[in-house]
Amino acid sequence: MEQQRVAIVTGAARGIGAAIARRLASDGLAVAVLDLDGASTVDTVSAIVSAGGRAIGVGADVSVADAVEQAVAQVTEELGAPTVLVNNAGILRDNLIFKMTDDDWDAVVAVHLRGAFLMTRAVQRHQVAAGWGRIVSLSSTSALGNRGQANYAAVKAGLQGLTKTLALELGRYNVTANAIAPGFIATDMLRATADRMKVPYEQFLEGAAKEIPVGRVGQPDDIAAAASFFCSEEASFISGQVLYVAGGPKA
Numbered sequence: 001m002e003q004q005r006v007a008i009v010t011g012a013a014r015g016i017g018a019a020i021a022r023r024l025a026s027d028g029l030a031v032a033v034l035d036l037d038g039a040s041t042v043d044t045v046s047a048i049v050s051a052g053g054r055a056i057g058v059g060a061d062v063s064v065a066d067a068v069e070q071a072v073a074q075v076t077e078e079l080g081a082p083t084v085l086v087n088n089a090g091i092l093r094d095n096l097i098f099k100m101t102d103d104d105w106d107a108v109v110a111v112h113l114r115g116a117f118l119m120t121r122a123v124q125r126h127q128v129a130a131g132w133g134r135i136v137s138l139s140s141t142s143a144l145g146n147r148g149q150a151n152y153a154a155v156k157a158g159l160q161g162l163t164k165t166l167a168l169e170l171g172r173y174n175v176t177a178n179a180i181a182p183g184f185i186a187t188d189m190l191r192a193t194a195d196r197m198k199v200p201y202e203q204f205l206e207g208a209a210k211e212i213p214v215g216r217v218g219q220p221d222d223i224a225a226a227a228s229f230f231c232s233e234e235a236s237f238i239s240g241q242v243l244y245v246a247g248g249p250k251a
């Protein structure tokens with residue numbers, strides 16, 4: 001029997017990460033559901049296991065080098081060498097530039113950019129050894145600029161540069177790197193934005209849907225479908241790309 005591929009999905013306790021973890025498991029991969037607090041991964045792991053898949057929960061802060069090394073070692077030990085990585089963990093610290101604190105800036109850079117760097121550096125070792133791999137990083141339509149998100153827009157654009165460079169460096173090992181740039185996806189992250197703007201969540205979603213050509217907001221499964229494609233065997237000639245998944249051509 002062909003060996004089962006092993007994936008790590010970061011920030012997979014909930015939201016988009018949880019949907020990607022479930023989708024990759026249903027595609028036949030063993031999945032490490034990584035999140036800040038290992039206990040928070042229970043729901044995603046049990047959803048996968050009860051659907052007949054293979055998964056473990058791993059607690060780690062992706063912005064801390066030692067924690068990342070330990071997490072990847074644990075996955076290798078318990079599931080096998082990881083060759084699929086989805087850099088999804090993320091936080092928001094929105095503020096207009098004149099009110100943005102050093103901490104707002106540093107925290108967002110640490111999780112999204114440093115986190116993706118550390119995770120990728122740790123996992124690519126296994127990909128290069130296997131002569132096969134898939135890296136998918138979550139960018140955003142905010143990479144094109146978004147009011148109140150100087151920190152977030154900068155890191156989401158940065159992840160696109162990281163993706164293209166990984167595609168150049170790792171292509172020779174049959175490792176592809178691609179980014180997904182979601183538009184408006186209904187998750188807790190957006191609920192927090194609605195709360196901050198003091199707009200009821202349902203009203204926030206309705207307002208957003210009116211601006212989206214397909215007439216609805218996105219769901220985590222819309223992003224999971226794109227991730228599944230990039231991670232598939234047949235996507236082996238697609239690398240260094242950014243796919244905007246936003247219900248229309250504009251961010």
Ligand code: NAP
Nearest residue numbers: 011015016036061062088089090138140182184185187189
């Ligand atoms: P979410 O519901 O807030 O989930 C993010 C997950 O990441 C949470 O489980 C969170 O854990 C975890 N996390 C945060 N910091 C971490 C760290 N240092 N180490 C490990 N895990 C960490 O967010 P989402 O909406 O699903 O977003 C997922 C990704 O898609 C993010 O990169 C986001 O920027 C991107 N994205 C989202 C949208 C959207 O509309 N929702 C649009 C474009 C891009 P805790 O719960 O413990 O904090």
